[in-house]
Amino acid sequence: MTPYSRGLRGLTTATAATLAAGLALVFFYAPLDADQGFIQKIFYVHVPLAIVSLCGFVLGGLFAAGHLRTRDPKWDMRSYVAIHMSLIFAVGGLITGSIWARASWGHWWEWSDPTLVSYLIVFLLFATYQPLRFSIEDPERQARYASVFAVVGAAFVPMNFIAVRLSQGFVHPRVLTLSGGRLPGAMQLTFAVSLIAIALLFTTLWKYELTAKSTRMQVRRLRRVALGDDAVRPLGRSAAPS
Amino acid sequence: MRTALIVLRKDILLELRTFETLPAMILFAVSTFVVFHFALNRSSIGGQLAAGVLTATVLFAGLLGVNRLFVADREQGGFDAFMLAPVDRSALLLAKASALFIFLAVLEVVALPAFALLLLGPSLGPALGGLIVLLALADVAVAVIGTLVSAIAVHTRARDLIAPIIALPLLIPALIATAEGAGPLLSAHAHRFPEGRWLAILALYDLVFALLAHAVFDFLLED
Amino acid sequence: MSAVAPAIEVRGLTRRFGERTVLREVSVAVPRGATLAVLGRNGAGKSTLLRVLATLLSPHAGEVTVLGESLPSRGFAVRGRVGYLGHDPLLYRDLTPRENLRYHARLHRVPLTRVDELLEIAGMRLRADDPVRTLSQGMVQRLAVCRATLHHPQVLLLDEPRANLDPGAGDLLEPLIGRRSETTRVLTSHDPAAALREADLVLGLYDGRAAFCSQADQVGASELEALYR
Numbered sequence A: 001m002t003p004y005s006r007g008l009r010g011l012t013t014a015t016a017a018t019l020a021a022g023l024a025l026v027f028f029y030a031p032l033d034a035d036q037g038f039i040q041k042i043f044y045v046h047v048p049l050a051i052v053s054l055c056g057f058v059l060g061g062l063f064a065a066g067h068l069r070t071r072d073p074k075w076d077m078r079s080y081v082a083i084h085m086s087l088i089f090a091v092g093g094l095i096t097g098s099i100w101a102r103a104s105w106g107h108w109w110e111w112s113d114p115t116l117v118s119y120l121i122v123f124l125l126f127a128t129y130q131p132l133r134f135s136i137e138d139p140e141r142q143a144r145y146a147s148v149f150a151v152v153g154a155a156f157v158p159m160n161f162i163a164v165r166l167s168q169g170f171v172h173p174r175v176l177t178l179s180g181g182r183l184p185g186a187m188q189l190t191f192a193v194s195l196i197a198i199a200l201l202f203t204t205l206w207k208y209e210l211t212a213k214s215t216r217m218q219v220r221r222l223r224r225v226a227l228g229d230d231a232v233r234p235l236g237r238s239a240a241p242s
Numbered sequence B: 001m002r003t004a005l006i007v008l009r010k011d012i013l014l015e016l017r018t019f020e021t022l023p024a025m026i027l028f029a030v031s032t033f034v035v036f037h038f039a040l041n042r043s044s045i046g047g048q049l050a051a052g053v054l055t056a057t058v059l060f061a062g063l064l065g066v067n068r069l070f071v072a073d074r075e076q077g078g079f080d081a082f083m084l085a086p087v088d089r090s091a092l093l094l095a096k097a098s099a100l101f102i103f104l105a106v107l108e109v110v111a112l113p114a115f116a117l118l119l120l121g122p123s124l125g126p127a128l129g130g131l132i133v134l135l136a137l138a139d140v141a142v143a144v145i146g147t148l149v150s151a152i153a154v155h156t157r158a159r160d161l162i163a164p165i166i167a168l169p170l171l172i173p174a175l176i177a178t179a180e181g182a183g184p185l186l187s188a189h190a191h192r193f194p195e196g197r198w199l200a201i202l203a204l205y206d207l208v209f210a211l212l213a214h215a216v217f218d219f220l221l222e223d
Numbered sequence C: 001m002s003a004v005a006p007a008i009e010v011r012g013l014t015r016r017f018g019e020r021t022v023l024r025e026v027s028v029a030v031p032r033g034a035t036l037a038v039l040g041r042n043g044a045g046k047s048t049l050l051r052v053l054a055t056l057l058s059p060h061a062g063e064v065t066v067l068g069e070s071l072p073s074r075g076f077a078v079r080g081r082v083g084y085l086g087h088d089p090l091l092y093r094d095l096t097p098r099e100n101l102r103y104h105a106r107l108h109r110v111p112l113t114r115v116d117e118l119l120e121i122a123g124m125r126l127r128a129d130d131p132v133r134t135l136s137q138g139m140v141q142r143l144a145v146c147r148a149t150l151h152h153p154q155v156l157l158l159d160e161p162r163a164n165l166d167p168g169a170g171d172l173l174e175p176l177i178g179r180r181s182e183t184t185r186v187l188t189s190h191d192p193a194a195a196l197r198e199a200d201l202v203l204g205l206y207d208g209r210a211a212f213c214s215q216a217d218q219v220g221a222s223e224l225e226a227l228y229r
Helices: A008-029 A038-070 A073-105 A114-126 A129-134 A139-168 A185-227 B002-018 B022-040 B047-068 B071-075 B078-084 B091-118 B125-153 B159-186 B196-221 C046-053 C075-081 C097-107 C113-121 C137-149 C167-177 C192-198 C221-227
Strands: C008-017 C020-030 C035-040 C061-066 C069-071 C082-085 C155-159 C184-188 C201-206 C209-215
Touching: A008 A038, A008 A185, A038 A073, A038 A114, A038 A139, A038 A185, A073 A114, A073 A129, A073 A139, A073 A185, A114 A139, A114 B159, A129 A139, A129 B159, A139 B125, A139 B159, A139 B196, B002 B091, B002 C097, B022 B047, B022 B091, B047 B071, B047 B091, B047 B125, B047 B159, B071 B078, B078 C082, B078 C097, B091 B125, B091 B196, B125 B159, B125 B196, B159 B196, C008 C046, C020 C046, C020 C061, C020 C201, C035 C046, C035 C192, C035 C221, C046 C061, C046 C082, C046 C155, C046 C184, C069 C075, C075 C082, C082 C137, C097 C113, C097 C137, C113 C137, C113 C167, C137 C155, C137 C167, C184 C192, C201 C221, C209 C221
Parallel strands: C020 C209, C035 C184, C035 C201, C082 C155, C155 C184
Antiparallel strands: C008 C020, C008 C061, C061 C069, C201 C209
């Protein structure tokens, strides 16, 4: 029983419930968009995925800053899992974004949308996180360098969005409207529930992965104590913290 | 500051002795112009297209310099030598970023005339001053981010591969501002000076990244 | 026994590399002016110990005090007073001996005349302006010794100082890194007999642990043998 697994069952139930509620709202409650039709509903998946993954990247940077300050490997583990989860969610966000672009403008990608473009750039940056980790063999150095990278990456996220927006602000009108005020009430509710559901999903998966990793580490430690150092096969080269 | 000058002096001496980096960067840039001529199938370009070709070429040539920045130190024990000295370690960041900036400046001294000769349609003359200011700010961004990324990459196994894939996304905002700022300068009815907006974005980007790099650099040097 | 604090004091030093523990609870104290020989097989942790004392690595556990300063927190206070000679000569191959030494002299705020002085002592005056990559290994080692002693260090950390040196060169460098240098020295060697002759204290490392630590004249043959088994 590690600290990460505390409350995991309750969290999983809550996540499943919210996801189910969200899906129900999306399919049965939210009104059909006049222009885009049914495919517009992908908005309820795309935007939460994008928001949660971006927050996940920033969170990864914050955990990494904690690691640099305290040198405690736990923070590095939290940072790694947060970024790695966010990358997966980001792939989902990009795919659903592309589908939505197709529905809204007829092409699979839209350069005039600064949010989508910034998002792609952030994804490209964080996609190098794991190759970077994998190519550093010394585990302590790997953790430290990955943390430096994560901190820089997290700082980059807002800067990137501002820069891309500024470069397009005067030329193209804002295509996507995310501000809740512009959405009709029914859509607002559906969106809110979807957002909470995806955020809960992220948190649950994050905790699951951390539980699995820390349990594995504990088992290795116990085996080493009980059976001696040689009984425990060394971990191969890996991108994950140990 | 004094330490940074000592390290910078050593790096310039090394480059003058070996000529490993700078000639390669210059040749790469000129070759890239030739490639663009054939790839775009144009004898002369202007405006935003020219700005894009110039900025991208300088950026990619700069990445060559980024890859080589810490290699001599890594392979010949330079890190240990520096770490053993009773000096302020953040001076290494300043020294290396300055070296990279100087390399980029020298690169541009050759690449700009080459560009004007080979590809650029409109005359470079009236906008040269503004272009230099813009490129100087862009060079600071490449220098700071390049040094940071190079320091990260030099301890990895896939050194030459890791540095560009990390540096490019980080440099895209600077690239955007540089290319957009240079567009009007390289067109037929050239403006004399880039729009303030792009200079401001570049300057801000430089400042934020310089502070960020300064804050995290020490962590890369330890152990 | 003088009451002056030892030049080097190590207590329970532990240093890991990933999951492997390279140094395990090592303790030793070296009085000022004494010479400590660190013996052991390859991989026993000798070089790592020297690197920790040189402030290049920080301890994962335990206390290390060099010249009264606690590491790693006071590392910057120690750096200018410790000379480190590792496996890597720490020299740029494309620069000349003179240029290399001047670089280090500037970093350590040592007057440049010291460079010429050392080049003279090491018998390198004639090759002082040829790139390091054209020098023989013996000359490179001599140059590395110059680099390590440029700033008149009070503590010398020498990882196999005699490697690649012919006896003549060894004599040349005696005043710099030998007993005559009047510094506190920690040296490692693959030749136990030679090391014992030079040392006051001996630390035997086996698999990262201190197998024994005693006066040089009290080390038994069987203890030595066990180290290299």
